[in-house]
Amino acid sequence: xxxxxxxxxxxxxxxxxxxxxxxxxxxxxxxxxxxxxxxxxxxxxxxxxxxxxxxxxxxxxxxxxxxxxxxxxxxxxxxxxxxxxxxxxxxxxxxxxxxxxxxxxxxxxxxxxxxxxxxxxxxxxxxxxxxxxxxxxxxxxxxxxxxxxxxxxxxxxxxxxxxxxxxxxxxxxxxxxxxxxxxxxxxxxxxxxxxxxxxxxxxxxxxxxxxxxxxxxxxxxxxxxx
Amino acid sequence: xxxxxxxxxxxxxxxxxxxxxxxxxxxxxxxxxxxxxxxxxxxxxxxxxxxxxxxxxxxxxxxxxxxxxxxxxxxxxxxxxxxxxxxxxxxxxxxxxxxxxxxxxxxxxxxxxxxxxxxxxxxxxxxxxxxxxxxxxxxxxx
Ligand code: SF4
Ligand code: SF4
Numbered sequence: 001x002x003x004x005x006x007x008x009x010x011x012x013x014x015x016x017x018x019x020x021x022x023x024x025x026x027x028x029x030x031x032x033x034x035x036x037x038x039x040x041x042x043x044x045x046x047x048x049x050x051x052x053x054x055x056x057x058x059x060x061x062x063x064x065x066x067x068x069x070x071x072x073x074x075x076x077x078x079x080x081x082x083x084x085x086x087x088x089x090x091x092x093x094x095x096x097x098x099x100x101x102x103x104x105x106x107x108x109x110x111x112x113x114x115x116x117x118x119x120x121x122x123x124x125x126x127x128x129x130x131x132x133x134x135x136x137x138x139x140x141x142x143x144x145x146x147x148x149x150x151x152x153x154x155x156x157x158x159x160x161x162x163x164x165x166x167x168x169x170x171x172x173x174x175x176x177x178x179x180x181x182x183x184x185x186x187x188x189x190x191x192x193x194x195x196x197x198x199x200x201x202x203x204x205x206x207x208x209x210x211x212x213x214x215x216x217x218x219x220x221x222x223x224x225x226x
Numbered sequence: 227x228x229x230x231x232x233x234x235x236x237x238x239x240x241x242x243x244x245x246x247x248x249x250x251x252x253x254x255x256x257x258x259x260x261x262x263x264x265x266x267x268x269x270x271x272x273x274x275x276x277x278x279x280x281x282x283x284x285x286x287x288x289x290x291x292x293x294x295x296x297x298x299x300x301x302x303x304x305x306x307x308x309x310x311x312x313x314x315x316x317x318x319x320x321x322x323x324x325x326x327x328x329x330x331x332x333x334x335x336x337x338x339x340x341x342x343x344x345x346x347x348x349x350x351x352x353x354x355x356x357x358x359x360x361x362x363x364x365x366x367x368x
Contacts, residue, residue, distance in 0.1 A: 008320050009317060009320035009321050010321075013321075040274075040275065044275055044278055047275065047279060047282050048318075051282055052321040054282075054363050055321070055322040057363055
């Protein structure tokens with residue numbers, strides 16, 4: 001899932017100060033699961049904003065709504081009325097959802113209420129960790145299912161760097177050495193021989209480095225005009 | 227400000243604080259009449275939005291009272307409540323309300339006097355802080 005975390009209420013208050021009627025729009029998918037932008041967080045952040053504005057004796061109307069998904073156009077159906085009755089939207093979706101909302105409502109200012117952090121997993125209750133940098137050409141198969149790009153601080157494809165101590169990365173002792181994890185995993189699945197191979201540099205043109213990406217699937221497209 | 231009588235919401239767990247409040251009554255203990263007690267099946271039931279809404283409506287202080295740590299009827303509801311209270315304290319502060327207006331306490335059902343003491347501590351604290359800055363703006367009594 002995409003993992004995000006909330007912005008400070010003070011910053012949100014300043015960001016939205018020029019707008020009198022604001023819709024706080026939650027998203028029912030990734031950010032609901034990572035407890036940053038679902039219905040509950042919409043309620044809390046809206047409450048906090050109302051308090052903050054009232055303290056400044058500023059009249060602001062804060063509406064609340066959460067839709068199933070902000071990154072897919074069809075789900076905006078439920079939000080049209082609510083968006084049309086406000087001056088601005090504070091989207092609690094990931095960066096993609098915020099932009100989809102802005103594209104769907106071209107004349108309404110849309111602001112990001114979260115900081116989108118990474119593609120990751122719920123490691124344990126209350127802890128989310130990054131697992132994938134969306135590099136565009138997945139090499140997990142060669143590394144026993146541990147991503148060298150994301151999990152090694154230097155994204156080494158032919159590691160380790162030699163600086164790890166007790167399984168922890170030299171860049172940050174809070175972080176496991178990605179290459180220790182790769183080694184342990186390859187050993188566990190009987191594929192240590194993979195380490196003999198020297199991998200050529202990654203093709204970063206397929207990552208974000210190659211520009212904003214797009215996937216076109218002709219088999220999935222609905223042709224409306226011939 | 228001398229005659230300021232704060233309004234405090236006490237979110238009390240059925241198995242401890244609520245029973246303790248009952249006991250304090252049976253023991254005819256005097257405690258400040260500033261609290262409004264709301265009984266919950268467990269402090270684990272405390273949703274941050276309950277507290278935020280109370281402050282939004284102008285309450286001067288909120289106390290969450292759950293079982294002693296390790297003594298929760300539902301194992302760890304009180305420990306979760308403690309962490310949620312931490313989150314709401316941060317959010318309140320960011321919004322401009324002193325975080326000390328919200329506090330979590332732990333006690334057992336046998337501690338009637340402790341309940342009275344907690345209400346006293348919280349009432350004193352809120353009296354020092356004065357009315358909720360929001361209540362002053364709202365100019366309504368809750
Ligand atoms: S190799 Fe690329 S696509 Fe695969 S997990 Fe790592 S960053 Fe993600
Ligand atoms: S210590 Fe491990 S994770 Fe850190 S940079 Fe070196 S190889 Fe990568």
